[in-house]
Amino acid sequence: MNPFWPTVPKRVFHLADAAMTSEDNLDFDTLAVRAGQHRSEFGENSEGLYLTSSFVHESAAMAAERFANRAPGNVYSRFTNPTVDAFGERLAALEGAEACVATSSGMAAVLTCAMALLKAGDHVICSNAVFGSVITLFEKNLGRFGVATTFVSPADVAAWRAAVRPNTRMLFVETPSNPTMELSDIAALKEVAAAAGAWLVVDNCFCTPAIQRPIELGADIVIHSATKFLDGQGRVLGGAVLGKREVMMGEVYAFLRTAGPSMSAFNAWVILKGLETLSIRMREQSRRALALAHWLERHPRVGRVLHPGLASHPQHALARRQQSAGGEFLGGAVVSFEVKGAREEAWRVVDNCRVISVTANVGDTKSTITHPASTTHGRISPEARAAAGIGEGLLRVSVGLESVADIEADLARGLG
Numbered sequence: 001m002n003p004f005w006p007t008v009p010k011r012v013f014h015l016a017d018a019a020m021t022s023e024d025n026l027d028f029d030t031l032a033v034r035a036g037q038h039r040s041e042f043g044e045n046s047e048g049l050y051l052t053s054s055f056v057h058e059s060a061a062m063a064a065e066r067f068a069n070r071a072p073g074n075v076y077s078r079f080t081n082p083t084v085d086a087f088g089e090r091l092a093a094l095e096g097a098e099a100c101v102a103t104s105s106g107m108a109a110v111l112t113c114a115m116a117l118l119k120a121g122d123h124v125i126c127s128n129a130v131f132g133s134v135i136t137l138f139e140k141n142l143g144r145f146g147v148a149t150t151f152v153s154p155a156d157v158a159a160w161r162a163a164v165r166p167n168t169r170m171l172f173v174e175t176p177s178n179p180t181m182e183l184s185d186i187a188a189l190k191e192v193a194a195a196a197g198a199w200l201v202v203d204n205c206f207c208t209p210a211i212q213r214p215i216e217l218g219a220d221i222v223i224h225s226a227t228k229f230l231d232g233q234g235r236v237l238g239g240a241v242l243g244k245r246e247v248m249m250g251e252v253y254a255f256l257r258t259a260g261p262s263m264s265a266f267n268a269w270v271i272l273k274g275l276e277t278l279s280i281r282m283r284e285q286s287r288r289a290l291a292l293a294h295w296l297e298r299h300p301r302v303g304r305v306l307h308p309g310l311a312s313h314p315q316h317a318l319a320r321r322q323q324s325a326g327g328e329f330l331g332g333a334v335v336s337f338e339v340k341g342a343r344e345e346a347w348r349v350v351d352n353c354r355v356i357s358v359t360a361n362v363g364d365t366k367s368t369i370t371h372p373a374s375t376t377h378g379r380i381s382p383e384a385r386a387a388a389g390i391g392e393g394l395l396r397v398s399v400g401l402e403s404v405a406d407i408e409a410d411l412a413r414g415l416g
């Protein structure tokens with residue numbers, strides 16, 4: 001039995017299932033290309049793109065059965081769509097999850113997970129180094145509906161344990177953190193969550209299942225912004241919530257179906273094709289990122305360099321343990337570093353880039369650079385930025401597939 005194969009029978013498909021079964025024991029790379037495909041009667045080799053809002057029924061009786069969820073089959077693309085299901089099934093296979101609910105963006109995935117699993121009066125513990133909008137969502141938006149959130153340092157397990165209250169229902173973490181590449185020990189946080197009777201939710205956006213599989217390490221739920229490395233070429237928005245079938249097809253799917261933060265079939269198709277090259281992209285982009293990190297460490301105008309693959313990373317041993325999902329330690333494609341000086345010196349590096357794109361997105365085959373203190377983290381207070389280790393000299397590069405020499409030359413120009 002392949003552990004990555006979803007044990008789930010198809011919920012909605014009435015088309016013939018793929019010929020492969022879980023008994024085939026297929027590897028990650030094979031599943032990335034093959035899992036989730038259900039050929040139509042036309043025998044297409046590439047996955048079909050079902051651009052349709054609704055689906056027709058053989059009879060009034062069958063329509064009634066499907067609306068009542070008593071018969072398999074698609075009804076409406078806010079609920080299910082064959083292309084979106086193919087994406088979800090493939091990603092579930094890669095994460096080793098039983099099931100996946102695909103959403104319109106990464107933030108829609110976080111919202112869907114929270115709305116499905118929390119209620120007024122519940123308490124959440126969240127890393128203080130998660131994606132900025134996640135902090136706003138928990139603090140401001142969910143705060144208005146009576147959900148209280150405590151923010152703690154991602155690496156300090158004792159702080160997580162100390163923050164537990166009787167009504168704690170969820171621990172939310174992103175590892176490695178953005179942009180300072182701090183790691184959280186997923187297995188240790190699982191112990192805290194289990195003792196509290198709370199869900200452990202891990203945003204696996206930066207590593208992807210090619211590097212880190214949180215469910216194997218104890219996470220209950222995995223969140224993705226599929227916009228980043230899963231698409232991999234900066235084209236479309238998407239997100240996903242993954243976990244146990246009962247939970248995904250229960251509360252999580254029920255919220256999606258009612259509220260409608262659903263993934264579009266077109267976006268699902270694009271990201272599905274992105275998954276086919278996930279593992280070679282992550283391997284190659286991680287290798288380039290580490291080479292760049294070593295070069296930056298030797299540069300006289302550069303201070304701290306942050307990448308889990310560096311021996312100088314304070315959690316390098318944890319990184320090797322936790323980010324070797326394929327048996328091979330990769331470390332990821334994001335490198336942050338401090339330019340000696342302040343904002344002016346950091347901006348000079350950005351302004352002298354001719355190859356690297358000046359944009360805050362990550363996970364593209366095109367390398368990107370951003371100055372977190374004035375962009376992604378520009379709206380939080382200078383004190384909070386300092387506490388999170390985001391100084392005025394810090395730059396974050398998401399390394400793509402250009403030659404490392406060209407990326408180095410691009411950065412060298414502004415470093416002087």
Ligand SMILES: *Cc1c(COP(=O)(O)O)cnc(C)c1O
Nearest residue numbers: 105106107131203205225227238
């Ligand atoms: C981008 C990002 C998100 C939000 O995803 P969107 O697709 O932009 O909504 C969440 N978590 C992390 C780690 C991200 O990088």
